[in-house]
Amino acid sequence: MSIRNDIVVRDMSNSILKNAWAGGLDLAQVSKIDLNGDNKEDLFIFDRADNSISTFLYSGNANSFEYSYAPEYIDSFPDTLQSWVLLVDYNNDGYKDIWTGTDDSRIRVYKNTMGQTGKLGFSLAVNKILSKYFPTLTLELYSSRIDVPGIIDVDNDGDLDFLTWDVLGGIIEFHKNVAVDSGWGLDTLPFLMQSSCFGHFHEGGTSCQAFLNDAPCGAGQINPNDIDDFRLKYEQADILGTRAHSGSTILALDLNADQKKDLIIGDVSCNDVYALNNAGTMQIADFDTAYLHFPQYDTPVNIPIFVATFYADINGDGKRDLIAAPNVTGGNENQTGVWYYKNTNTDASPVFNFQQEAFLQDQMIELGGNSTPTLFDFNHDGLMDMVIGNYGVYDSGAATPKTTLFLYQNMGTASKPEFKLVNPDMAGLGLNPNFALLEYVTPTMGDLDGDGDMDMLFGERFGKIYHYENTAPSGSNAVFTYVTDNYQGIDVGDHSAPHLYDLDGDLDLDLLVGNKSGLIKYFENQGTAQSANFVLMDDTLGGINIDNYPGQTFSDGYAKPFVIDYDQDSIDELLVGTQMGQVFIYEDLTSNPNVNFTYVGDLFDWDFGGFSAPCGAIIENNTQPTYIVGNARGGVNMLGETPLLGIQNGPKVASNQIKLFPNPANERVLVEYNRQTGKGRPEAFLSNLLGQVLMHSDFQGNTAAFELKDLQPGIYLVTVKDDGQVLTDKLIVH
Numbered sequence: 001m002s003i004r005n006d007i008v009v010r011d012m013s014n015s016i017l018k019n020a021w022a023g024g025l026d027l028a029q030v031s032k033i034d035l036n037g038d039n040k041e042d043l044f045i046f047d048r049a050d051n052s053i054s055t056f057l058y059s060g061n062a063n064s065f066e067y068s069y070a071p072e073y074i075d076s077f078p079d080t081l082q083s084w085v086l087l088v089d090y091n092n093d094g095y096k097d098i099w100t101g102t103d104d105s106r107i108r109v110y111k112n113t114m115g116q117t118g119k120l121g122f123s124l125a126v127n128k129i130l131s132k133y134f135p136t137l138t139l140e141l142y143s144s145r146i147d148v149p150g151i152i153d154v155d156n157d158g159d160l161d162f163l164t165w166d167v168l169g170g171i172i173e174f175h176k177n178v179a180v181d182s183g184w185g186l187d188t189l190p191f192l193m194q195s196s197c198f199g200h201f202h203e204g205g206t207s208c209q210a211f212l213n214d215a216p217c218g219a220g221q222i223n224p225n226d227i228d229d230f231r232l233k234y235e236q237a238d239i240l241g242t243r244a245h246s247g248s249t250i251l252a253l254d255l256n257a258d259q260k261k262d263l264i265i266g267d268v269s270c271n272d273v274y275a276l277n278n279a280g281t282m283q284i285a286d287f288d289t290a291y292l293h294f295p296q297y298d299t300p301v302n303i304p305i306f307v308a309t310f311y312a313d314i315n316g317d318g319k320r321d322l323i324a325a326p327n328v329t330g331g332n333e334n335q336t337g338v339w340y341y342k343n344t345n346t347d348a349s350p351v352f353n354f355q356q357e358a359f360l361q362d363q364m365i366e367l368g369g370n371s372t373p374t375l376f377d378f379n380h381d382g383l384m385d386m387v388i389g390n391y392g393v394y395d396s397g398a399a400t401p402k403t404t405l406f407l408y409q410n411m412g413t414a415s416k417p418e419f420k421l422v423n424p425d426m427a428g429l430g431l432n433p434n435f436a437l438l439e440y441v442t443p444t445m446g447d448l449d450g451d452g453d454m455d456m457l458f459g460e461r462f463g464k465i466y467h468y469e470n471t472a473p474s475g476s477n478a479v480f481t482y483v484t485d486n487y488q489g490i491d492v493g494d495h496s497a498p499h500l501y502d503l504d505g506d507l508d509l510d511l512l513v514g515n516k517s518g519l520i521k522y523f524e525n526q527g528t529a530q531s532a533n534f535v536l537m538d539d540t541l542g543g544i545n546i547d548n549y550p551g552q553t554f555s556d557g558y559a560k561p562f563v564i565d566y567d568q569d570s571i572d573e574l575l576v577g578t579q580m581g582q583v584f585i586y587e588d589l590t591s592n593p594n595v596n597f598t599y600v601g602d603l604f605d606w607d608f609g610g611f612s613a614p615c616g617a618i619i620e621n622n623t624q625p626t627y628i629v630g631n632a633r634g635g636v637n638m639l640g641e642t643p644l645l646g647i648q649n650g651p652k653v654a655s656n657q658i659k660l661f662p663n664p665a666n667e668r669v670l671v672e673y674n675r676q677t678g679k680g681r682p683e684a685f686l687s688n689l690l691g692q693v694l695m696h697s698d699f700q701g702n703t704a705a706f707e708l709k710d711l712q713p714g715i716y717l718v719t720v721k722d723d724g725q726v727l728t729d730k731l732i733v734h
Helices: 071-076 224-244 426-431
Strands: 008-010 028-033 042-047 052-060 065-069 082-088 097-101 107-112 122-126 130-134 137-140 150-152 161-165 172-177 191-195 201-203 210-212 248-253 262-267 273-278 287-291 307-312 321-326 339-343 352-356 372-376 385-389 406-410 418-423 442-446 455-459 465-470 480-484 497-501 510-514 520-525 534-538 560-564 573-577 583-587 598-602 613-617 626-630 636-639 658-661 668-673 683-687 693-698 703-707 714-722 725-733
Touching (some): 042 082, 052 071, 097 122, 150 248, 161 248, 248 307, 426 480, 560 613, 573 613, 683 703, 693 703
Parallel strands (some): 130 191
Antiparallel strands (some): 052 065, 107 122, 130 137, 273 287, 372 385, 385 406, 583 598, 613 626
């Protein structure tokens, strides 16, 4: 499996983040399912922020339980899930099935095939569920893609029914499953609308409350004379899409052991939820009491904004607990918004006691939204450290999220890296009142002034580039000092994503900048390694256009470039993060504006969810890079080193053909190459761990040399290229 979770990460209190590399959570929808066939239910989370999936294996007991990130099960789920996802067993075979929404607000169901195959998997059972709204009117069952519906056996007759808000919102429809009544098998999913106003109530719009037994709901029974009104409503819904519906969530459960289904409701304009008591019957609900600010007997839910709730046995004690989480992006609590309430009573009559916010999020690298990592040696110890920018972390006292740069210092060794969060606001962005509206920070590191240390550029929402110079003394921890927020007048439109890299091979850093339109602009350094002067040479580098709307007059790509020798053949490839969540790989890089790069595949053939932001470097005691990719949810994934889609490693020279001496060195190093075959002239290159070439040397006979006096202490790579053959070895400079 390419996704890794084995490198230790600690928070500022020195606690280990158990699921550090799990990718973060934002709009989490929580279900339980047995992932590995051990008859213990594990955790499945669908995140509607970017339609991503996370899977966690359960271990422990009710008093001490843990969930371990298990990405190897993600591919077992369909890659078409969207809008909302609930795992509920519809055919009573003991295996949880998938119910999910669609972009056009319909319902799709996938059957769990583990019972037949012994391995987790799903097959499409129903592409679009139909319901008989009237005896003469059958329609596709409508469930707004922005809502969360209720899927439960409402009338206790043995099959699953469906509760959904009507197309205009505010009133719940009860669609009864008539499989049992009709004598059909549970594998069928026939529905009819039993009630057009379930529970005789309607929502209060923006007032975050319910109106009980009040117009326009009435008794809620079906009137055949209403058929024309229904046709009109649904015709309008097809035209307007979901715009006619503001958004609400439903959790149906029995709160008081009377076998009648009560409700917990969240609304798009509210930070809390309310509960409704069902005083009717199992067939005809009648809500007589609304409990605002639920659970009013404990710590009420208070999560900005539009809350959804989920009913699942989190701690494994046989009693279902309550999870609350935000259900919409923009203004939501994006770092600590998943709340866990333990059921301290019985499963038949639950009592929910607040346990914690940031459930699972507190065990991850979780930085709010749109995380953008990069790697560099912060303290000149030869180990790669990690800096992560972001869209921002929710701040209740501000109009926009708080955007900072998070510094994770590598406290480990060359053979065993270990990261620790040492500064949640490196460079002080969050302290600068002039940066109150700063969002979507995307950093890149490189030596822009030839003093041997890494300076910083970062992009932001409005397309410009910020410049921070590293003003620390030689060999000291980096100190980034603000220079300008309009670096060299560069403006790429929206969402600039810069990357420093020597594209034209003249041994100074050029600048590649991705943008919202899905393009990468190439700025050639026409200055020097000591004084960069970036000049726009190509608006569409490599012919790349990450277009999420093909055929339209606009694009929405959010291209994020990063160059690295992906296949270890000493020829660099371009990685491009995308809004869709993949990381595209391109070969045949050149600064020639008339040549298109060659697309060769996706990074590890993995979907990172949305707004992927790749980086990579050698962080362990080998010459293979590790990749770290940010995403829309504010977390990061770490990946291993398996080549993809036929991209092959280049031929390697035997290890006894190259020698570095002295090694370690501090002034000069000689590279001795014992050439055995080859027709061309060998060349030697010295680069940092980011893969940036710092020096070039030709061989005189069997020997090349590098002068090291201007290099900072640390670990470097020496590479010899000769007639398609390649050898790389590490050099320690002290």
